[in-house]
């Protein structure tokens with residue numbers, strides 16, 4: 001198969017595309033076919049985490065994922081909004097702590113942390129939360145405020 | 159964008175047929191894709207057909223007494239979250255948590271890591287210390303090979319063009335540990351790394367060093383220096399020196415040979431200390 005149709009459930013909405021090339025990355029499908037520009041491209045080699053999305057709830061580097069490999073699955077991006085109460089909570093913590101400067105890395109951090117909280121629930125420790133962010137780079141080096149957002153989420157754990 | 163065809167066979171036989179149809183050199187296998195896709199993007203591999211393993215029933219974790227078989231396509235993240243694996247194979251769990259990042263490990267697999275056979279692999283050293291074997295399937299049947307013989311050099315393993323790694327087998331749970339030195343904890347490559355394990359059956363040690371070309375290696379002289387069971391401080395010092403002397407460390411942009419020799423001795427001391435403290439250590 002050189003390409004073909006795919007169907008994804010993105011942020012709760014059925015999305016389809018015909019003729020998606022076999023080599024197309026989930027990052028490009030989301031940004032250029034579905035116009036969801038919140039997911040960012042940083043390095044395109046797996047090293048920065050800016051492209052992180054959730055696939056069936058698991059944080060995934062969309063630059064290293066073929067779209068066809070996740071055909072039929074549920075994808076959540078930073079645009080999930082009210083579809084994901086956990087993501088709303090993480091986003092609110094980032095806002096409250098001012099955990100962003102230029103904001104380019106922010107969707108990746110928020111999505112990665114959302115994935116960890118959904119995976120581990122109440123059991124998520126501070127170290128696990130920080131570990132889940134260790135693959136995300138912030139070029140503005142705003143890590144201290146991101147650390148405070150993590151602390152805030154710990155303190156208000158439901 | 160580099161173009162290729164993608165097939166996702168439903169059985170191993172279908173996969174062999176797809177590999178044969180694209181032979182020679184036309185096919186590449188995709189598990190998590192975290193090594194393959196960068197290779198394709200940068201032109202190190204130019205497959206016409208990519209054979210995805212996603213539909214094969216190999217995402218398994220099977221215990222049989224003290225032994226464990228890990229399916230080749232089970233994502234690493236599932237392994238590090240298995241409480242029995244963490245308890246009974248602590249060194250393997252530590253090494254897995256050192257691979258890339260959480261998001262990478264949701265896709266990256268053990269099979270992909272051994273077949274890539276990177277000199278800097280975080281998993282090959284601990285596989286060597288645990289005497290792991292790869293289970294290989296192909297059109298002519300199944301065979302099994304110790305990782306020490308399977309891995310030859312970077313991107314070079316003993317695998318035929320129509321063969322696949324189905325699983326990695328570990329003969330026994332072992333008190334084990336993995337320690338490394340690198341600049342950034344996540345998404346970085348170790349300047350040098352050491353894995354150690356002590357068998358509850360024969361009380362003998364296995365030591366392996368990673369981060370060295372052409373491939374991670376066992377250091378029998380270091381293992382012997384440790385004797386059986388809990389070593390004395392003098393024995394640990396001898397093992398540390400043996401490891402530093404046994405490997406011809408390179409000087410490159412990551413570290414000098416001298417620094418690596420210094421590191422490996424310290425890492426041997428730390429890793430042995432961690433194994434002695436692990437649950438089930440044979441006294």
Ligand SMILES: Cc1cc2nc3c(=O)[nH]c(=O)nc-3n(C[C@H](O)[C@H](O)[C@H](O)COP(=O)(O)OP(=O)(O)OC[C@H]3O[C@@H](n4cnc5c(N)ncnc54)[C@H](O)[C@@H]3O)c2cc1C
Pocket residue numbers: 045046047186187188189190191192193194195196211230231256257258259262265266267268269270271272273274278279280281321322323324345346347
């Ligand atoms: C940003 C980044 C950071 C990384 N950090 C680390 C690290 O810290 N430590 C580390 O050890 N590695 C690291 N890696 C390398 C990589 O993620 C691991 O080697 C991973 O385990 C590979 O698994 P995969 O399933 O993604 O392999 P794939 O890319 O799918 O495959 C790798 C190779 O093995 C072949 N293959 C895969 N499965 C099979 C099979 N079952 N049978 C036969 N052939 C097969 C493929 O054809 C390919 O040649 C990193 C990679 C990236 C991109």
Ligand code: FES
Pocket residue numbers: 040041042043044045046047048049050051052061062063064
């Ligand atoms: S763009 Fe995917 S990790 Fe950097």
Ligand code: FES
Pocket residue numbers: 100101102103104105106137138139140141142
């Ligand atoms: S806020 Fe600018 S890259 Fe992180």
